[in-house]
Amino acid sequence: MTMKRVVILGAPGAGKGTQAKKIAEYLGIPHMSTGAMLRSQIDNGTELGNKAKEYMVAGNLVPDEVVNDIVATSLKEAVRDGGFLLDGYPRNLDQVHNLGYILHDLGVEIDGVLELKVNFDEVVERIKKRAQIEGRADDSDETVRNRLEVYKRETAPITAFYQTAGKLTVIDGMGTVDEVWKRVKAAVDAA
Ligand code: B4P
Numbered sequence: 001m002t003m004k005r006v007v008i009l010g011a012p013g014a015g016k017g018t019q020a021k022k023i024a025e026y027l028g029i030p031h032m033s034t035g036a037m038l039r040s041q042i043d044n045g046t047e048l049g050n051k052a053k054e055y056m057v058a059g060n061l062v063p064d065e066v067v068n069d070i071v072a073t074s075l076k077e078a079v080r081d082g083g084f085l086l087d088g089y090p091r092n093l094d095q096v097h098n099l100g101y102i103l104h105d106l107g108v109e110i111d112g113v114l115e116l117k118v119n120f121d122e123v124v125e126r127i128k129k130r131a132q133i134e135g136r137a138d139d140s141d142e143t144v145r146n147r148l149e150v151y152k153r154e155t156a157p158i159t160a161f162y163q164t165a166g167k168l169t170v171i172d173g174m175g176t177v178d179e180v181w182k183r184v185k186a187a188v189d190a191a
Contacts, residue, residue, distance in 0.1 A: 003111040003191045004083030010116035012147045013123035020087040029083035059146030092154040113162040116173035
């Protein structure tokens with residue numbers, strides 16, 4: 001089976017966005033990053049962006065109702081056009097259930113969930129480097145510490161849900177981008 005409806009999970013800085021771009025291109029499906037969608041709303045100065053910004057700069061999750069709305073609209077279009085690679089969503093159990101409801105209404109299921117595993121020292125290093133290059137507002141030391149705490153508390157538990165559902169593939173995310181991509185591609189090909 002060729003995967004067409006895919007979710008990628010991993011701690012902040014684990015390389016989700018980096019690998020998601022490659023997977024989306026490889027499978028010919030749109031890359032839907034909730035982080036990127038929110039940053040674009042902030043850049044455009046929308047009401048939603050202004051609301052999201054205060055949570056993001058503090059390293060907290062943006063309220064579910066804000067993110068759920070953005071995802072629902074884009075997902076409907078993506079499912080109609082043949083699939084999606086979801087990056088950054090779901091991020092807590094309520095979002096897992098919301099995603100389930102949306103897809104159920106559309107009459108489809110997730111084909112697979114890929115989790116990138118990287119140790120915490122490495123993610124801190126990667127984000128530090130990105131802070132120097134891109135200057136993202138939520139990449140400061142203090143914010144990153146909070147993002148990792150939020151990840152441990154709210155996002156990490158959702159992997160158990162997908163494991164039980166038989167959807168989860170865990171991939172070693174340590175090493176260079178190309179090394180990780182070889183493993184990701186092998187997992188996608190094996191699905
Ligand atoms: P995201 O945009 O998802 O930010 P992220 O978790 O840091 O992941 P990202 O994809 O950017 O980084 P990556 O690991 O690829 O979210 C930002 C914020 O938005 C959240 O904190 C939250 O406030 C809000 N948000 C988003 N979705 C939400 C939701 N569903 N609900 C509520 N709030 C939500 O890469 C990190 C760095 O590592 C990059 O610089 C990359 O170049 C580098 N890198 C990647 N792979 C590498 C490798 N193998 N070796 C070395 N460096 C590597």
